[in-house]
Amino acid sequence: MKGLYCRAAVSEAEAKFIIQETTLPAVLDSHQVRVQVKACGLSPLDLKLLDDLGIQRDLIPVGREVAGVIQQVGSKVSFFQPDDEVVGILPLDSPSSGLCDTIDVDEHHLVHKPEKLSWVCAAGALRDGVCAYTALHTHARMAAGHTLLVLDGASSFGLMCIQLACYHGVKVLTTSHTPQQTSFLEQLRPSVVRVIPVYDSSSDLLSVVSEETGGLGVDIVIDSGVCLHEEEPEEMKLLPHKHDIISVLGVGGHWVTSHQDLQLDPPDSRLLYLKSASVSFxxxxxxxxxxxxQGRYLHILKDIVEKMSAGVLRPQPEEAVPLYEGTVAMEMVQRRQKRKAVVQL
Structure with missing residues (x-):
């Protein structure tokens, strides 16, 4: 049996992905299940995070979002039976690559997959769903009547945030990076209140948000990257400046950022203090x-797949690639040439 692994390099962009032979133990641990993988989602590897957590290996397993059918269960497994359809995210220290025909995984990392939900959709959208839930529920404490600004709403993560927020009665504003994204976002149902194009120099994020909120600002901002300085590379030009994000926050507002190297200058901190606003990573x-x-996490996973099955969350469909294209697809994802990839086994 073969799996996809990463040979770590000096930088994430230089990481090499290779196919490696792997074997499963003859006997399952008591709380493990053996899963025949049907689809696997590929997301960029955060090698620095693994290093910070002390997870250091010559070969790092690739592909953690999996959907499949249980073939065998351990002696103390209580949640699942053979032939159950499941979906889940493998832990960071998992020795198994999700791009294997069969993997062993602890039962506490899986939930049942609804029958109506496809393998590809389940594996491809699960991580974005977890990110959206974590940002809106865990960090921002979203509630009906709040106003939310989602930056880059046409991304797979942004789309999940928009749909989840609309479902809970939140007023949503979002930004778009191209005319095509603007058209797509304006046609969403349930619809967003306002789509703000940031590729047009005539568009002013601050003035539009002020107009839509009566000058009060938004309760929640969720970014997909931040421009820290005035002089930034060309690919960073469409990202909002950190001071602009703080400026659109209302009193008691909450900024959820995915920018792990965020630096706030004293004037930025002062403005956050004056608004009694907060930042979460x-x-x-x-x-x-x-x-x-763990129990809360499993509840989140279960709610995500149920909402996707019911059509409340409608992720952008990912075109699945066959297993023999998995290495090339992962290289594109790691270099950020592609946001997401799903391999169908």
Missing amino acids: LNADIWTASSAQ
Whole structure:
């Protein structure tokens, strides 16, 4: 049996992905299940995070979002039976690559997959769903009547945030990076209140948000990257400046950022203080890095797949690639040439 692994390099962009032979133990651990993988989602590897957590290996397993059918269960497994359809995210220290025909995984990392939900959709959208739940529910304490600004709403993560917020009665504003994204976002149902194009120099984020909120600002901002300085590379030009994000926050507002190297200058901190606003860092891997809130995490996974099955969350469909294209697809994802990839086995 073969799996996809990463040979770590100096930088994430230089990481090499290779196919490696792997074997499963003859006997399952008591709380493990053996899963025949039907689809696997590929997301960029955060090698620095693994290093910070002390997870150092010559070969790092690739592909953690999996959907499949249980073939065998351990002696103390209580949640599943053979032939159950399941979906889940493998832990950061998992020795198994999700791009294997069969993997062994602890039952506490899986939930049942609804029958109506496809393998590809389940594996491809699960991580974005976890990120959206973590940002809106865990960090921002979203509630009906709040106003939310989602930056880059046409991304797979942004789309999940928009749909989840609309479902809970939140007023949503979002930004778009191209005319095509603007058209797509304006046609969403349930619809967003306002789509703000940031590729047009005539568009002013601050003035539009002020107009839509009566000058009060938004309750929640969720970014997909931040421009820290005036002089930034060309690919960073469409990202909002950190001071603009703080400026659009209302009193008691909450900024959820995925920018792990965020630096706030004294004027930025002062403005946050004056508004009694707060900043949270979004690290979706924290759920599998710690078992402190395992029950809550499983509840989130279950709710995500049920909402996708019911059509409340409608992720952008990912075109599945066959297993023999998995290495090339992962290289594109790691270099950020592609946001997401799903391999169908």
